[in-house]
Amino acid sequence: MASITLNHLVKKYGDGFPAVNDVSLDIADGEFIILVGPSGCGKSTLLRMIVGLEDITSGDLLINGERVNDKAPRDRNLAMVFQNYALYPHLTVYENIAFPLRLNKGKYKEEQVKKLVTDAAATLELTDHLERKPANLSGGQRQRVAMGRAIVRQADAFLFDEPLSNLDAKLRGQMRSEIAQMQRRLGTTSVYVTHDQTEAMTLGDRVAVLKKGVLQQVASPRELYEQPVNLFVAGFIGSPSMNFLPATLENNVLKTAVGDIRIPEEKAAKAAGKKVVLVGIRPEFFEDASLVEESKLHHGSTFTAPITHTEWLGNEQYGYIHFDPTPEVRELLDSLARDMDADELRPQVVVTLDAASRIRGGRDAELWLDTRKVHLFDPETGENLTRDADAGARLTEEANAARAEEIAAARDEVPAAS
Incomplete structure (x- = not known):
C-alpha cells in the first residue's frame, strides 16, 4: 500500500x-x-x-x-x-x-x-x-x-x-x-x-x-x-444541479424573479454590502407548501410561483419554474455553463416535489423553501459567502473516521463495525 x-x-x-x-x-x-x-x-x-x-x-x-x-x-x-x-x-x-x-x-x-x-x-x-x-x-x-x-x-x-x-x-x-x-x-x-x-x-x-x-x-x-466552496463546485456537483437565482437583498428578504424569499438574519449578514447575489438552491430544498408539517414551516419561507410543467418519476416529481434573466445574469449563466462544459444553463428553477403532490404545470403553486440550507454566492468572484467551513470540515472528518474503520477491518486489524 x-x-x-x-x-x-x-x-x-x-x-x-x-x-x-x-x-x-x-x-x-x-x-x-x-x-x-x-x-x-x-x-x-x-x-x-x-x-x-x-x-x-x-x-x-x-x-x-x-x-x-x-x-x-x-x-x-x-x-x-x-x-x-x-x-x-x-x-x-x-x-x-x-x-x-x-x-x-x-x-x-x-x-x-x-x-x-x-x-x-x-x-x-x-x-x-x-x-x-x-x-x-x-x-x-x-x-x-x-x-x-x-x-x-x-x-x-x-x-x-x-x-x-x-x-x-x-x-x-x-x-x-x-x-x-x-x-x-x-x-x-x-x-x-x-x-x-x-x-x-x-x-x-x-x-x-x-x-x-x-x-x-x-x-x-x-x-x-x-458546503461547496464556490459557484463552480456547487453547480458541478449534484443532479439535478443546484439552481442559481439572481437576487437583491433588502433587510432579510431576497427579491428574486420567482418571488420574495425571507432568509435567516445570520445568512443575510454574510452578504451585507452586496448589491446583487446569486442564490444557490438545491431542488430538494423546496416542498409543496400544502404537505409541509406545521412544525417545519417556521424554518423556511413560503412563496407562490408559476409552474410551467412537471415530471412524475414514481417516487418523486420535478416541477419547473422559468424566469427572464437580465442581460448581465444571462452572461453570468453562459459563463458558468462554459466552465462546467455544458451547452447552456437555462433560466429556470427545478423543484423536487413529493410524489403525492397535486401541483401541476400551467398554474401557480404555493411552495415552501428551507431557507436554512440556501447558499449566497458573489456573482463576480463565485465565492460562497455563506459556506460554513467548520461544518464542512466536520462532515469530512466523520467520513474519514468511518473509512479508517473500514480499512482497518479489511486488513483484519479490528472487527468490522456493526
Whole structure:
C-alpha cells in the first residue's frame, strides 16, 4: 500500500498552456480519491503524471515519501486500469490476468501465478470465465478482467482512468458497486478519474474537483454537496444541479424573479454590502407548501410561483419554474455553463416535489423553501459567502473516521463495525 503526495504539480505543454496548474494533494494510504471535472480540466493528465506516462514540468510527486518524478512507470509499482480495457484478444481471461506476472520472468513460479490469478478471479467473480477469450465476454466482464490484472500485480496503488465510460447505464451502476466493494476488501490506495459525478459521489472517500487545471476543492462527497466552496463546485456537483437565482437583498428578504424569499438574519449578514447575489438552491430544498408539517414551516419561507410543467418519476416529481434573466445574469449563466462544459444553463428553477403532490404545470403553486440550507454566492468572484467551513470540515472528518474503520477491518486489524 502507499501514500501519494502531490506538491505544487504543474504540467505545461509546448505552447506554455498549464494543463495542470499548481496542484497539491495528499492521498492517504488506503484512501479512495476521485478526480472529477468537465472535459479538459486536467484530471486525466494528472493521473498520467502520477503513473509516469506524462512528464512533470515542475513540482514534486512522492510515493510513500520518496520522490519519483524521474522514475519510469514500471518502477513506481502502480497498476492502471484504462477506459478501453487494453486486453489481449488472443489470450484467455486467465492469461490476460497473468500477463503482468509473466513479464517479470523468473520472479513468480507457476504455482504462485496460479494462486494469484485464481484469487483475483474469485474476488471479481470470474472463476467460471478463465478459459474464455475477451471477445466472448460482456463489457462488465472485460472491465473486471482489466481490474484482475491490476490486482495480481500487488501494486501499491490502483489508478483508474474513466473505466466505466464505455458501459451502458445499468452496467455502470453494477460496476460502481463492484469497484467500491473490491476497494474496501483490498484496502488499496486508489485514484479514480471520472467526469460522471454519480461515480464521484458514490465511490470516493474524498473528491477533488478540478477546473481548467486548478484544484477547486477537496472534500468528502457530503461536504462538497452541502458546503461547496464556490459557484463552480456547487453547480458541478449534484443532479439535478443546484439552481442559481439572481437576487437583491433588502433587510432579510431576497427579491428574486420567482418571488420574495425571507432568509435567516445570520445568512443575510454574510452578504451585507452586496448589491446583487446569486442564490444557490438545491431542488430538494423546496416542498409543496400544502404537505409541509406545521412544525417545519417556521424554518423556511413560503412563496407562490408559476409552474410551467412537471415530471412524475414514481417516487418523486420535478416541477419547473422559468424566469427572464437580465442581460448581465444571462452572461453570468453562459459563463458558468462554459466552465462546467455544458451547452447552456437555462433560466429556470427545478423543484423536487413529493410524489403525492397535486401541483401541476400551467398554474401557480404555493411552495415552501428551507431557507436554512440556501447558499449566497458573489456573482463576480463565485465565492460562497455563506459556506460554513467548520461544518464542512466536520462532515469530512466523520467520513474519514468511518473509512479508517473500514480499512482497518479489511486488513483484519479490528472487527468490522456493526
